[in-house]
Amino acid sequence: MDNQELLERLHQRNDDPEKKKEHQEFRKYVVFNLNTFVFAIPAEDVREISFDNTIYYVPFLPPYIKGFANRHGQPYTVFDVLLLFKNESLDTGALLILNLPQDQACLLITDVDEIIKVPLEQVHSISSEDEDSKYFLESITLNEQEVFVLNSHRLLERLEMDLDR
Template identity: 30%
Template sequence: MELMPAENSAVKGEKYLIFTILDSLYTMPSRFIGEIALFDAVYPLPLLPDYVLGIINRYSTPYALIDIGMLLQKKAAKRAKVLALKEHLDRAAILIDDVVDIVDVAPEELIRIEQEGSGDLTDVIESSFKWNGSDVFVLDIRQILARAVNELGN
């Protein structure tokens, strides 16, 4: 499923794709998302943190596969679908259970999440908003990638 970037974000805020991981609601701006596909296979590599599962094949191009469930909840996510990021961010993808909705979110609806300290898990969640009475957590994908690079380098 190809996702189009938000073209009219100035009017109603920004488009966010809401998805589930281990039954929790997460989201990120749809402009960061390249594609959603069914999980097929992952090729593990040695010496990676447990939330970097290895390499997946996206049209013959290697993408690193990240398990947000393992990163945030220390529990492996279901291997149901993969959400591939736009290539300009990085050739990386995350495991998700399923897509729930695409919504427009105005900046004033976003509730910033206070960082409790460097390296704390809250640093990969930048904000949240209410959707159908539930909290949806906005993943800071750049911070997740930076965190992986940091941990791999040590």
């Protein structure tokens, strides 16, 4: 098979209706733990998972910002989401690095559980109107448990709002 044919075959495969159907009917999530709590985040919002990081404290910031982490020679803002939602501080060096187009931020996590594909019928919109619900995109059913899917952009908006005060 020459290169031209190879490229054509690759294009054909990408245009495959079955493959498109699969893409449309599933969503991919990273499921992670914050102590005993389980959350998820869309897989495309995650750049990498990193363990044993040192967090460098930064003064003047809200308590749910633990400081900065050094990732590949760049400072990343470290969010303690558990403190924000449950008022419990997380003591760990594990980070979920967010894939953000114009900023550098990451979440303090206990561990990553799994990366899963969820059928669309198991993805639910959030109907609750409580204060925390704005931080979630949707929820998914996982082992008969409802797991909330984090909206990372809302976290940055919250920080921006708190810093403006």
